[in-house]
Amino acid sequence: MKRLLIFAVSLIVAIAECSAQQSIDELLNREIDSGTTVFKMAVKRDPETGEIIKRVKEFTTTGNKQLAKEFVEAFESERDNVDGWEENRNGGVVQITAVWVNPKRIYTITVAGSALSVFTQTIYREEDKKSK
Amino acid sequence: MRKIIFLISLAVVSICSVTTLSAQGIQEKSLTLHHGSIKEIHSTLPTCITVANDGSDAIEIVFPANVEPYLEIEIDKRDDILSFDVIDESITHRELNAVLQKNPIRVRMSTAVLSDILNTSDMSITFEDGSVGEWFQVINTGTLFVNGEVLAAKKKIEYYNTGTFTSKIHSYNTTILCLTNTGFLYTNGYTTAKYVEQSSTGIENTDLKVACEKLSISTTGSGVIKYEGTVDDVEIVSTGRAKILTSKLN
Numbered sequence: 001m002k003r004l005l006i007f008a009v010s011l012i013v014a015i016a017e018c019s020a021q022q023s024i025d026e027l028l029n030r031e032i033d034s035g036t037t038v039f040k041m042a043v044k045r046d047p048e049t050g051e052i053i054k055r056v057k058e059f060t061t062t063g064n065k066q067l068a069k070e071f072v073e074a075f076e077s078e079r080d081n082v083d084g085w086e087e088n089r090n091g092g093v094v095q096i097t098a099v100w101v102n103p104k105r106i107y108t109i110t111v112a113g114s115a116l117s118v119f120t121q122t123i124y125r126e127e128d129k130k131s132k
Numbered sequence: 133m134r135k136i137i138f139l140i141s142l143a144v145v146s147i148c149s150v151t152t153l154s155a156q157g158i159q160e161k162s163l164t165l166h167h168g169s170i171k172e173i174h175s176t177l178p179t180c181i182t183v184a185n186d187g188s189d190a191i192e193i194v195f196p197a198n199v200e201p202y203l204e205i206e207i208d209k210r211d212d213i214l215s216f217d218v219i220d221e222s223i224t225h226r227e228l229n230a231v232l233q234k235n236p237i238r239v240r241m242s243t244a245v246l247s248d249i250l251n252t253s254d255m256s257i258t259f260e261d262g263s264v265g266e267w268f269q270v271i272n273t274g275t276l277f278v279n280g281e282v283l284a285a286k287k288k289i290e291y292y293n294t295g296t297f298t299s300k301i302h303s304y305n306t307t308i309l310c311l312t313n314t315g316f317l318y319t320n321g322y323t324t325a326k327y328v329e330q331s332s333t334g335i336e337n338t339d340l341k342v343a344c345e346k347l348s349i350s351t352t353g354s355g356v357i358k359y360e361g362t363v364d365d366v367e368i369v370s371t372g373r374a375k376i377l378t379s380k381l382n
Contacts, residue, residue, distance in 0.1 A: 032368070033377050041366040043382055050362075052382060 023074045024107055028059055028118060037061065044127070053127055059118045068116040072096070075109050158235055159197040164190050165205075170241060171212040171265060172248040175255055177203075178229060178236035179216055183246060185261035191241040195232075202228055203237075214241070229253060251276050251295075259283060259301070268306075272297045272315075289325075293317045293334075311338070313353070330357065336374060342381075349376060 032039050038061065044054040061067065075096045079085060084099030094111045104123040109116070168189030173181065191214065193205060204219035216237055218228050233254065247265035249257065251272045259280030268285035270278070275296045283289060284305040291297065291311045298318045309325035311317060313332040322341040329348045330338065336355035346365045349357060354373040360380035370376050 029379055033375065033379060036372070037368055037370045037376065039366070039368040039370075039376075039378075041363075041378075041381075043364050045364065055382070 023077055024071070024118075024120075027071060027074050028057065028120070031059060031061070031067065051124075053124055055120075055122045055124075057118075057120045060116065062115045064116065065114045068111040068114060071109055071116060071118060072111060075107070160194050160235075161197040161200055162192065162194040163205075164192050165207055165214075166190055167207050167209065167212070167214070168242065169212055169245050170207075170214045170243045171245050172214070172250070173246070174213060174215040174217075174248075174250040175237075176218065176225060176252045177216045178232040178254040179239060179256075180236050181239045181241070181255065181257045183257060183259050183261075183264075184240065184242045185244045185263050186242050188242045191239065193237060193239050195237040196235045199228060199231055205237075212245075214239075225253075249276075262301075262305075270297075291317065291319070316355075328359075328363075332357075332374070333372075347381075351376070 031037060037059065040056075040058040042056045043052045045051060046053055072094060075098060078098060081100075082098045083101040084097075086097040088095045092113050095109070097106065097108045099106050103125075106121045108119045110119075111117075166189045168187075170191070191207075195203060202218055202220040202223045204215075204217045206215050206217075207213070208215070218225055236254065244261070244263040245265045247267055247269065249255075249270045249272075251270075251274050253274045254276075255272075255274065256277040257279075259278070259282070262280050262282035262284050264283065264285050266286040267288050267290075268283070269288075269290040269292070270276070271292045273295045276293075277298045277300075279300040281302045282305055283301045283303070287306065288308040288310065289304055289306045291299065291313070293313045294315045296316045297313070299320075300318075301321045303321055304323040304325065306323070306325050308327045309323050309329070311319060311330045311332075313336060314334045316335045316337075317332070318337040320339040324343070326345045327348075328340070328342055328344050328346070330336070330350070332351040332353045332355075334353045334355075336351065336353060336357050338355075338357045338359070340359055342359055342361040342363060344361075344363050347359060347363045347367070349368045349370070351357065351370050351374045352372040356375045356377065358377040358380075363381050366378060366381065368376055368378065
């Protein structure tokens with residue numbers, strides 16, 4: 001019974017981790033595929049295996065307050081799932097940084113009026129010293 | 133010092149030309165020129181070109197016999213250019229194009245050093261082997277259809293299109309692939325290029341599989357741009373109505 005309970009808890013934690021930041025990713029992917037976009041993505045690979053070690057995405061757009069609002073809401077909906085949260089609101093400028101530990105993810109949103117910038121960084125595993 | 137350009141004009145080579153009847157009952161003239169290393173093809177007239185790489189220096193050209201007086205088919209042996217143009221001012225490009233639309237000039241040639249294609253009319257090119265020069269550039273302001281299994285240029289393949297350009301190549305084997313479009317450009321297939329650069333203000337229909345270091349897309353136009361595969365560095369600037377699909381990358 002105890003084992004079953006541990007398994008169930010582990011499963012719930014795993015599912016929660018998998019779905020963390022999902023709404024932000026979905027919104028990001030929707031916008032990247034939709035059209036008016038300034039988008040950058042870079043990955044760092046293990047030189048030997050080609051496996052992705054780190055992925056960075058940057059998405060910026062202007063003139064769409066509704067979209068900025070949707071992104072802020074998506075961030076806020078993840079607030080209970082994050083391991084770290086920093087929020088600054090100053091006049092019309094909103095900046096939120098959300099951090100997940102496993103795997104390491106740092107997501108930042110900056111909204112200034114209708115200007116929106118979303119920056120995501122995912123580190124799948126720490127780099128070996130020799131591959132740095 | 134005056135530059136010497138060796139031109140072989142149709143008037144000279146027509147001596148060794150042959151007149152036959154085509155399947156459509158049209159009298160056709162065929163001629164064979166000899167030059168084994170054509171680097172550029174320029175055409176202002178409808179042409180169907182087959183590029184092989186069988187070591188032959190023969191360039192076989194077939195065209196409707198009734199347009200012969202108006203045609204200028206030249207080989208510039210200094211710059212290795214094969215060109216097709218109107219020679220007689222008594223006929224306009226439009227009139228000659230209208231005649232050649234149904235029965236275009238057909239060309240079969242062998243070269244592995246083709247580096248430039250300039251088309252301002254209707255052209256179709258079939259690459260049997262696909263080996264071209266290290267730098268391969270296509271400039272199209274007309275309607276162009278390119279097909280083949282492989283297009284292999286060691287350093288760079290560049291498309292500049294302001295017309296309608298369909299490129300159905302299974303594999304673009306090169307280091308840099310550069311697509312610049314202000315017209316309609318259709319490109320599909322796979323590329324080995326390490327650097328892929330796409331710039332468009334026109335209509336784009338791209339479906340490319342990549343395994344590259346850098347992919348750069350800049351568009352103010354429309355259409356669908358789809359990339360899949362692996363890329364280390366992606367940069368997209370889209371301010372038009374184009375749908376850019378990159379979710380299958382990495």
